[in-house]
Amino acid sequence: MGRKDIIKIENNVDFDVTMLALIDPNVTVNVIEDEHIVRKVKPELPExxxxxxxxxxxxxxxxxxxxxxxxxxxxxxxxxxxxxxxxxxxxxxxxx
Ligand SMILES: [Zn+2]
Missing domain, CATH: 2.30.30.20 (Aspartate carbamoyltransferase regulatory subunit, C-terminal domain)
Incomplete structure (x- = not known):
């Protein structure tokens, strides 16, 4: 089932993850802090x-x-x- 749609971002990066949902609605974003995943975000489509x-x-x-x-x-x-x-x-x- 190898999911390739996981994107890693640094926590301190000012980055609008909702824009990723526009590219791939099933995307999961891993928020990385000190090389550890601190959060998994499933971006919602913006209104x-x-x-x-x-x-x-x-x-x-x-x-x-x-x-x-x-x-x-x-x-x-x-x-x-x-x-x-x-x-x-x-x-x-x-x-x-
Ligand atoms: Zn038009």
């Missing part, structure tokens, strides 16, 4: 993400106007689905 995922709709305003931030809101936590704020395009985490 709102900005400029992390991109809208795939070529007609979306964010595809046309590059200065507009890509804003997505979570619509289904279980399925990892986000909706584009501008065009309602659905982005599924881990699939796109």
């Amino acid at each position: 709102r993400v900005e400029d992390v995922i991109k809208c795939k709709n070529p007609r979306c305003i964010t595809s046309v106007e590059k200065y507009i931030p890509q804003v997505f809101t979570l619509v289904n936590r279980e399925l990892g689905q986000y909706r584009c704020q501008y065009c309602d395009e659905i982005y599924t985490v881990g699939k796109d």
Whole structure:
């Protein structure tokens, strides 16, 4: 079952683990302190993400106007689905 999706981070690193959930919703993060695992974190999908995922709709305003931030809101936590704020395009985490 070798799980490769474990990421180790140093405890003092200012790092937003929720962003990892956007790449792989099943990820586990080990927080390391003095070379020991002090915490295991299962990141939760954030309710709102900005400029992390991109809208795939070529007609979306964010595809046309590059200065507009890509804003997505979570619509289904279980399925990892986000909706584009501008065009309602659905982005599924881990699939796109
Ligand atoms: Zn869009």
